[in-house]
Amino acid sequence: MxxxxxxxxxxxxxxxxxxxxxxxxxxxxxxxxxxxxxxxxxxxxxxxxxxxxxxxxxxxxxxxxxxxxFREFLIMMVSDNMAKELRTAPLTAAFGMFVIFTYAIAGIFAPWIAPFGEAEVISSAFAPADQNMLLGADQLGRDMFSRIIYGTRNSVGLSLSATTAAFILGAGAGMLAATKGGWFDQFMGRFADVIMSIPSLIFALLMLSIFGSSMIVIICAVAIIYAPRVYRLTRAVAGDVVVMDYIEAAKLRGEGTGYLIRKEILPNSTAPLVAEYGLEFCFVFLLVAGLSFLGLGIQPPTADWGSMVRENATLISFGELTPLIPAAAIALLTVAVNFVVDWMLFRSSGLKEK
Structure with missing residues (x-):
């Protein structure tokens, strides 16, 4: 022994x-x-x-x-009210916030953190790791570490843009339908059902095959796919708000639809919508990575985690785990966001720990 x-x-x-x-x-x-x-x-x-x-x-x-x-650091840096909320956060949520913070720093300061450019060829194909290349080179001789850092900006930035676009469309339509009611509400509900009945990956592949794989097309396609999901949640939440007495009082004062949405409905629907934003970001992030892996997402030479897995997959046959690093980066961010979303859902539900 x-x-x-x-x-x-x-x-x-x-x-x-x-x-x-x-x-x-x-x-x-x-x-x-x-x-x-x-x-x-x-x-x-x-x-x-x-x-x-x-x-x-x-x-x-x-x-x-x-x-x-990191949780104690945040408690010291924020206001007293926010610090009180952070003290109740579990370590899983704190870990998620730390990972998100790390990814944000890597994406914002990518040109200063990465030792080489994302498309700069500096070595031979599949060169092993050394003191200059921490993770070795890819199939064209580009530094894998630099491309992963730049991939943070491209992959996460594109997913954030698509998720935000989906929320603007879905949440706006949901609150408008709840406020208007009648035929408009019925029409929007049936239209959302039709879009949701189409498999998301097939719809995305069809859109990208027809209109090309540019950033704008990807954002629009993903926004159309996930906006109905946001619409359904927003319509349900806003539907519980519009029947309140203060909404009726605002209508009797002569307030318009825009005022009701901005000042009355949206402030009382923020908590579930913020949590839903985190969940939808995970779905969008995985869809964008999947499209890039299939060759229809972010196009080379722009660095992207999904395409990096595809381009260097042959290394796995030789026992190299380098292609799994961008896949691990995708999985880590997804898990981290879910940790934070779980905590936010727990807070918004009104439950208290015993």
């Missing part, structure tokens, strides 16, 4: 005993459960399995510490 195995089990058992002694029930259950799982994995996979568990636990612990420190 190696020193690593002895130290590994000793650490878990000592930690479990200390947690039980100080009556830390949750910590004890976590450590002792990890001990039992490690015992089984050690029998099946040997020392390598225990090292994998130790590394995974260390990564999770590091992520928890970073999330806690």
């Amino acid at each position: 190696s020193i690593f195995v002895i130290g590994y089990y000793a650490f878990l058992l000592i930690g479990s005993c200390l947690a039980a002694y100080f009556n830390k029930r949750s910590v004890f259950l976590l450590l002792f459960s990890l001990t039992l799982v490690s015992f089984i994995l050690g029998i099946v996979g040997g020392t390598s399995a225990l090292k994998f568990v130790a590394i995974s636990a260390g990564v999770l612990a590091m992520a928890a510490m970073v999330s806690y420190a």
Whole structure:
């Protein structure tokens, strides 16, 4: 039995005993459960399995510490009211906010962070990583690290633009339909049903095949696909607001439709709409990445995570994991946004932790 195995089990058992002694029930259950799982994995996979568990636990612990420190940093930087809300945020939400903040910094300052240009050829095809290229080169000899940094700006920026366009169309139409009612409400509802009945990927492929794969076409196609989803939610939320007494009072004062939407309906529908914005961004982000992987999204030489996975997929056959890095970047941002959205939905639902 190696020193690593002895130290590994000793650490878990000592930690479990200390947690039980100080009556830390949750910590004890976590450590002792990890001990039992490690015992089984050690029998099946040997020392390598225990090292994998130790590394995974260390990564999770590091992520928890970073999330806690970032939450405390935000609490110190914001106002008292916002700080009170942030203190109730779980570590998962803090981790999501940290990831989003990191991606935002990478996208905004991409030209200063990336050591090379996104289309600059600096080496031979599929050159290995060295001191100048942290992740090696792609199929044309371009720096993979620089392209991933620039891909943050292009992929996330395009998804944000498309999501915002979808929300402007869907939320505006939903609040207008709830305010107007009658035939306009019925027409918009049936029109949204027709658009939603078409598979999103097929509709996007059809639009891009007809009109080309420019940025404007991608944004318009994605906005048309997801605007009906936003419309349905906005119509449901606004429908509960327009029956309130203060809406009737505003109508009796002679206020117009624009005033009712801006001053009465929108302020009382913000919480669910903001949460829905985060969810729709995840769907749009994955759709844009999928289109780029199929070759119909962002066109080369512009860096994009979806197309980078496709262009360097042959490296997987040689045991290289470099093509999985942009895929991991897509997955990490999606998970981070969902963490934040879950917390926002919990806050907007009015539930309280016991």
